[in-house]
Amino acid sequence: MTDEAQFVAALTDPTRAVPAGLVSPRGTTDAKRFAVYRNNVHVSLTAALAARFPVTRMVVGDDFFAGMARLHVGQTKPTTPVLLHYGDSFADFIAGFPPASELPYLPDLARLEAAWSDSYNAADIGGLSPTGLAAMAPETLADLSLALAPAARLISSAYPVGSIWSAHQQVPFVPPKQSGTEHVLLTRPQADVRLTIIPPAAAALLRALADGLTLGAAADAVFATHPDFDPGSALVGLAGLGAFAAPQQELSR
């Protein structure tokens, strides 16, 4: 092994001895000195997860979060120095972490928080406004393909994770409801991320559009499961939230 590989092996496995050749000024290996590096790695990456998953941390408490994060850090290192994206697999880790199973909504709450930071850091691209939508020729709408805005994220959960997330933004804290499906849309209509709980039919429309269906085909697919669906008002509402990117032809004009 190279010097670096030996260093990393000992850094990430506390049962390994300090590599030979790393010494104190007395010329001896010193476990407490090397432990500073081990601790820095764990503490700084745990802090990166705490920064991206603040509500998850509030829900489980600092100590539980620190223990859970530390295990994840031990298993999964960042793949780049850009820690904005670190924790993409944390929700899946939580789903498989038995001590967290008392809170069945926790993995989806973590998914929502990961999506929130993705939305926060997404590209600034002009969206399709309701006015822009209204200006389109009605006969072209059925064949229109609408791309989601870079900052748009949809989290559908069997648990009310949007309400739980929102409750933790309030002072004083009002306990949220604990059961019920929610479709949570994150967008950045102006500067900041906005969380909106949207109806199931609107969520189905967004998913169909995100899958590449034209507006007409997407609306037909939603009608099949939601006979009362009103595509016009859903579309205007979603556009008003900044869910859609401006269509290509709009951008090129």
Place this chain on the structure above:
Amino acid sequence: MSFPALPARPGLGLKPQHYAQIIADQPDLGFFEVHAENYMGEGGPPHRYLEAICENYPLSLHGVGLSIGGQGPLDRDHLERLRALNDRYQPASFSEHLAWSSHDEGYLNDLLPVPYTPQTLDRVVAHVDQVQQALGRPMLLENPSTYVLFAQSTIDEVDFLDAIATRTGCGLLLDVNNVMVSAVNHRLDPVAYIDRFPMHHVGEIHLAGYDETTDDAGDRLLIDAHGSRVRPDVFALYRHTIARTGPLPTLIEWDNDVPAFDVLMDEVRLVDAVLDAAPAQRLAS
């Protein structure tokens, strides 16, 4: 190229919790510094605030993840991200560390130590050359804080940094807290380190708070923690440095347990007093 490019005044690390207050109050500061990696998202509020703040303050872009001291080649994707960020913001200064942080296992998010040998010197020189070529500008390289020594090291740290600067034309970022941390940890004289340091290469100074523990022998072990006020002994060492160099751009780093902005401004006033009392000209170094 002469250093520094930043104003010889106090600067602060920019933290998201202070964005709004800074824009509202326009505090009297020489510059702001950001960690480059925190602005590598594509868009959103971080860039919006940074652009607004850059309208009124010079920017120091400080990378923490390039792993310039690493054995392997530089991460080309990351170098490209740094190039794009430098092009976008045109900062007055770009700096990175004499350290490594990535390996096959991934990114470790710590500044890990480099042995000082002729081979590692050649490697770091090649990496600094590559960075400066990619960015189209000279960079500053920061002295590390370390907790262990390499038995294999044959070159003194000050000589190692001087050689890098001389061979690559890069400047140096002198972190006075790191000097104190490493000197105490390795039983060296911090004043002697400063007195030998090639100040003509220095483009910026960093100050921060350290934590304290003990090693296996029960001796003092300082930890570069960035979570408290600058300690009095580091401030004294800074005063000694500035008396020798004249005013230099000086950053207060506070990255953990970030306090209210007013607490940071208290630290800034302490730095200001030292800079005001400094000789106007740099002494020969």
